Amino acid sequence: MWKVVRFAASRSRRFSTAIPGPCKVHKRGTDILHDPWFNKDTGFPITERDRLGLRGLLPPRVISFENQYDRFMDSYRSLEKNTRCQSDKFVSLSKWRILNRLHDRNETLYYRVLIRNIKEFAPIIYTPTVGLVCENYSGLFRRPRGMYFSAKDKGEMMSMIYNWPSDEVDMIVLTDGSRILGLGDLGVQGIGIPIGKLDMYVAAAGINPRKILPVMLDVGTNNEKLLKDPLYLGVRQPRLEGEEYLSIVDEFMEAVHARWPKAIVQFEDFQMKWAFETLNRYRQRFCMFNDDIQGTAGVALAGLLGAIRSQGRPLSDFLKQKIVVVGAGSAGLGVLKMAAQAVSRMSGGSGTATTANSPFFLIDKDGLVTTERSNLDPAAVPFAKNPRDLEGLTEGASIIEVVKKVKPHVLLGLSGVGGVFDTEVLKAMRESASTKPAIFAMSNPTVNAECTAIEAFSHAGKNIVFASGSPFDNVDLGNEVGHVNQANNMYLFPGVGLGTLLSGARHITDEMLRAAAECLASYMTDEEVQKGILFPSIDCIRNVTAEVGAAVIGAAVAENQAEGHGEVGLRELANMSKEDTVEYVRSNMWLPEYCPLVHEK
Numbered sequence: 001m002w003k004v005v006r007f008a009a010s011r012s013r014r015f016s017t018a019i020p021g022p023c024k025v026h027k028r029g030t031d032i033l034h035d036p037w038f039n040k041d042t043g044f045p046i047t048e049r050d051r052l053g054l055r056g057l058l059p060p061r062v063i064s065f066e067n068q069y070d071r072f073m074d075s076y077r078s079l080e081k082n083t084r085c086q087s088d089k090f091v092s093l094s095k096w097r098i099l100n101r102l103h104d105r106n107e108t109l110y111y112r113v114l115i116r117n118i119k120e121f122a123p124i125i126y127t128p129t130v131g132l133v134c135e136n137y138s139g140l141f142r143r144p145r146g147m148y149f150s151a152k153d154k155g156e157m158m159s160m161i162y163n164w165p166s167d168e169v170d171m172i173v174l175t176d177g178s179r180i181l182g183l184g185d186l187g188v189q190g191i192g193i194p195i196g197k198l199d200m201y202v203a204a205a206g207i208n209p210r211k212i213l214p215v216m217l218d219v220g221t222n223n224e225k226l227l228k229d230p231l232y233l234g235v236r237q238p239r240l241e242g243e244e245y246l247s248i249v250d251e252f253m254e255a256v257h258a259r260w261p262k263a264i265v266q267f268e269d270f271q272m273k274w275a276f277e278t279l280n281r282y283r284q285r286f287c288m289f290n291d292d293i294q295g296t297a298g299v300a301l302a303g304l305l306g307a308i309r310s311q312g313r314p315l316s317d318f319l320k321q322k323i324v325v326v327g328a329g330s331a332g333l334g335v336l337k338m339a340a341q342a343v344s345r346m347s348g349g350s351g352t353a354t355t356a357n358s359p360f361f362l363i364d365k366d367g368l369v370t371t372e373r374s375n376l377d378p379a380a381v382p383f384a385k386n387p388r389d390l391e392g393l394t395e396g397a398s399i400i401e402v403v404k405k406v407k408p409h410v411l412l413g414l415s416g417v418g419g420v421f422d423t424e425v426l427k428a429m430r431e432s433a434s435t436k437p438a439i440f441a442m443s444n445p446t447v448n449a450e451c452t453a454i455e456a457f458s459h460a461g462k463n464i465v466f467a468s469g470s471p472f473d474n475v476d477l478g479n480e481v482g483h484v485n486q487a488n489n490m491y492l493f494p495g496v497g498l499g500t501l502l503s504g505a506r507h508i509t510d511e512m513l514r515a516a517a518e519c520l521a522s523y524m525t526d527e528e529v530q531k532g533i534l535f536p537s538i539d540c541i542r543n544v545t546a547e548v549g550a551a552v553i554g555a556a557v558a559e560n561q562a563e564g565h566g567e568v569g570l571r572e573l574a575n576m577s578k579e580d581t582v583e584y585v586r587s588n589m590w591l592p593e594y595c596p597l598v599h600e601k
């Protein structure tokens with residue numbers, strides 16, 4: 001059984017918070033002003049202007065970092081005021097543009113703005129606006145960000161990787177653009193997702209922005225509209241398949257690790273068949289994980305355990321919870337696999353994942369998944385129900401049929417289809433066996449959510465607990481508040497990445513992911529959970545990441561995966577208390593401060 005441990009936020013003297021040391025820069029003059037890593041705009045002190053050949057290239061007055069921040073926020077607020085009557089789409093894209101321009105000009109200021117206002121800006125640089133940006137990327141494109149490896153680069157990647165200007169890369173987010181959120185195949189335009197995820201790595205985990213790399217593997221697209229679009233920036237060919245496809249991913253993985261052997265690669269938004277195949281292919285060879293399968297699973301498991309706690313029930317009740325998962329893709333199957341492992345361990349087993357005899361039900365676009373399904377995807381086989389055990393439900397039963405019959409404690413959507421939890425389905429959840437039925441509409445972006453928060457509380461009742469993948473406002477229920485949780489893998493992947501990095505682990509194991517999920521599950525207090533607050537506010541995401549990262553390090557040490565990082569060796573990691581480990585993680589988080597620049601030839 002899981003012990004609910006909340007790491008103390010005590011400060012240890014062993015790890016002091018980093019004060020930015022000097023940064024070596026190999027350029028001078030305008031080249032520095034045009035480099036967003038080093039640019040400080042009007043913030044360059046006079047002595048630095050002299051040292052770096054900047055004197056005369058900037059207006060004479062030096063503006064403090066804080067004043068630069070205020071100036072940006074003022075222009076952001078004016079934009080908000082001036083766009084008040086415009087459509088939501090126009091406003092969201094305008095907000096993204098102003099942030100993106102800052103990102104392209106001055107990263108230190110950009111991350112200060114992002115970190116201080118994460119709740120307000122996450123919905124712009126991350127889901128849902130990032131989806132809109134990806135849909136319109138070819139038209140919005142102004143400056144490149146990250147690297148693009150295409151089907152035409154075969155045989156060249158080992159040298160191309162050296163085109164990246166940084167000698168140190170810790171964290172890579174890689175996509176092939178084939179399943180961008182719930183928006184489908186967006187080809188090269190999917191690069192917005194790795195960029196947004198890595199922004200969250202900087203904001204939530206304090207990974208140094210000079211050590212991140214967003215990557216697009218452009219192997220073509222099957223999106224006819226994009227192929228016909230004269231502005232489309234990707235390779236105009238159908239997606240590579242089979243061995244041709246895998247040989248491109250293989251070459252990329254070899255090239256990356258030849259240059260940066262310890263870089264962690266997060267696979268993101270790959271269509272299901274490649275998501276599972278690449279995870280199995282690389283996880284023993286490289287330090288990598290698939291966020292949609294593994295990150296999502298951990299967040300969902302934390303939500304499922306929270307739903308039990310919200311009913312005032314012990315976690316052992318997990319064995320009895322009836323859970324209907326709608327969506328049998330990489331995310332839905334990842335969730336079921338982790339949930340089934342938890343059930344197996346709780347009932348004294350080895351943690352082998354199968355739900356055939358458990359109260360879990362899986363539904364895909366063809367309805368309830370049973371052993372009678374022809375062409376059942378191999379990854380779904382362990383979760384197909386035997387119709388003999390179903391008491392009246394048959395292969396392909398609809399969501400409403402399943403919900404009416406099963407009366408689930410939890411209805412969890414990862415289908416990518418907006419509105420599939422319709423009024424009838426939500427009303428049927430009133431008959432749930434739970435005192436606090438849980439409705440998790442986890443698909444992104446907002447338009448693809450299985451239902452909205454208002455729909456859930458109005459049709460399923462005030463006593464539900466609700467979570468969605470993209471943010472919704474809390475719902476006014478008269479004299480109480482219907483709390484909206486954001487069940488998004490952003491609560492896990494930053495801690496998984498940072499914990500892995502700081503442990504120096506060569507691989508990311510199931511145990512490390514389990515530790516991350518359990519840590520998140522135990523983050524909220526009983527009092528909060530009973531109010532329906534299952535996940536923390538995004539405002540404290542650095543704190544969540546520090547704790548999740550520490551849990552990952554603890555598991556890496558326990559499993560003999562850890563090798564240490566920098567000056568902190570394995571022995572020191574192994575001797576750290578939980579509090580010390582949290583503090584160690586926290587003290588390794590990059591802070592957006594201008595560092596003194598020192599020119600080096």
Ligand SMILES: NC(=O)c1ccc[n+]([C@@H]2O[C@H](COP(=O)([O-])OP(=O)(O)OC[C@H]3O[C@@H](n4cnc5c(N)ncnc54)[C@H](O)[C@@H]3O)[C@@H](O)[C@H]2O)c1
Binds near residue numbers: 296330415442469489
């Ligand atoms: N909240 C999060 O943290 C999080 C994490 C990962 C994925 N997601 C979201 O989950 C969604 C699915 O992601 P995925 O990688 O599993 O996609 P996927 O394409 O691999 O799977 C989609 C699944 O949904 C099923 N489906 C389609 N239409 C359906 C319908 N009408 N009724 C029932 N099932 C239906 C499909 O058969 C398939 O099994 C996306 O919208 C994605 O944004 C959210």
Ligand SMILES: O=C(O)C[C@H](O)C(=O)O
Binds near residue numbers: 127443
């Ligand atoms: O990107 C997100 O917001 C979550 C998740 O990885 C998704 O694919 O939807």
Ligand SMILES: [Mg+2]
Binds near residue numbers: 181291
């Ligand atoms: Mg994703």
